[in-house]
Amino acid sequence: xKNENVEKAQVAEDLSNMNQxxxxxxxxxxxxxxxxxxxxxxxxxxxxHMNVLRNFGQSSVADGSRIEVLTHQTDRGVQAIEVxxxxxxxxxxxxxxxxxxxxxxxxxxxxxxxxxxxVKWFDKAKGFGFANVFGRDEDVFLHIEVLRRSxxxxxxxxxxxxxxxxxxxxxxxxxxxxxxxxxxxxxxxD
Numbered sequence: 001x002k003n004e005n006v007e008k009a010q011v012a013e014d015l016s017n018m019n020q021x022x023x024x025x026x027x028x029x030x031x032x033x034x035x036x037x038x039x040x041x042x043x044x045x046x047x048x049h050m051n052v053l054r055n056f057g058q059s060s061v062a063d064g065s066r067i068e069v070l071t072h073q074t075d076r077g078v079q080a081i082e083v084x085x086x087x088x089x090x091x092x093x094x095x096x097x098x099x100x101x102x103x104x105x106x107x108x109x110x111x112x113x114x115x116x117x118x119v120k121w122f123d124k125a126k127g128f129g130f131a132n133v134f135g136r137d138e139d140v141f142l143h144i145e146v147l148r149r150s151x152x153x154x155x156x157x158x159x160x161x162x163x164x165x166x167x168x169x170x171x172x173x174x175x176x177x178x179x180x181x182x183x184x185x186x187x188x189x190d
Contacts, residue, residue: 017073018081021046025065028053030154037067037080046071047079056083057179060154062147064089088151108174112164116180122155131161131174140165141173149178 023046028035033149046175053061061067070078092155114181115133117140122129127144139164147153155161162182165172 002008007027018086019071020068021080022066022068025061025067026058027063027065028061028104028153030060030156033161037060037069044078045078048083049079052080056086057154058083058086058152059159060152062089062142062151063084065151073080087115088149109164112161112166114178117161117163117165119155119157119159119161121157124154129155131155133161133163137171139161141168141171142177143173149179152177152179 005044020039021037021041023037023039024050026036026038026045028048030050030138035048037045037046037048047062048067048069050059052069053059063090066089070082070084071078072081117131117133120130120132120139120144122142130139130143131142133140142155142163147155147167155177161177162180163174166175
C-alpha cells in the first residue's frame with residue numbers, strides 16, 4: 001500500500017511538471033538524433049529527441065517549423081515528451097517551389113489525392129531521392145525543396161509517406177510530402 005501511494009505521488013508530480021509549449025524548431029539533426037525548440041514565451045531551449053519525433057510519425061523536421069509540444073522539466077533541462085502538431089516554416093516566396101510546377105495552378109496541386117508511398121532512398125547532400133507509391137513499380141522523384149516546404153528536412157529509406165504526385169517536366173514527382181500519420185488526419189473531400 002505504501003509503494004502504491006509513493007507511485008501515485010510521483011505520477012502527480014510528473015503531471016504537474018508538464019507544460020504545453022508552442023515554439024519554433026531552432027535546429028534538428030537526424031544524424032545526431034536530436035535538436036532544439038525555442039518557446040514563443042522564452043525560456044531555455046527545449047530538447048527534441050528523435051524518438052519523440054518518430055512517435056509523431058516523422059523522422060525529421062525542418063528548421064523554422066512551428067511546433068507544439070508537451071514538455072517535462074528534468075535534471076538535464078526541459079525536454080519535449082510529445083509532439084502535438086507541426087506546421088512547415090513560412091516561406092516568403094509566393095511562386096512555385098520548382099520550375100517543374102510553374103505550369104500548374106497551386107489549387108490543382110492541392111486537389112491532387114494523397115498517395116501512400118515508401119522512401120526508396122534520399123540523399124540530403126544531393127538534395128533529392130526517390131520513393132515508390134504502393135502498388136506501382138515506377139520511382140517518384142523527391143526534391144529537397146518540396147520536403148522543406150512540407151516541413152521535413154530529411155527522409156530515411158523505408159519511411160512511410162503520403163505524397164501528392166504530379167507529372168513534372170521530367171516525369172512523376174512529389175509536389176507535397178507528409179508523414180503517413182499526418183495524412184491519415186487530413187480531412188477528406190466527400
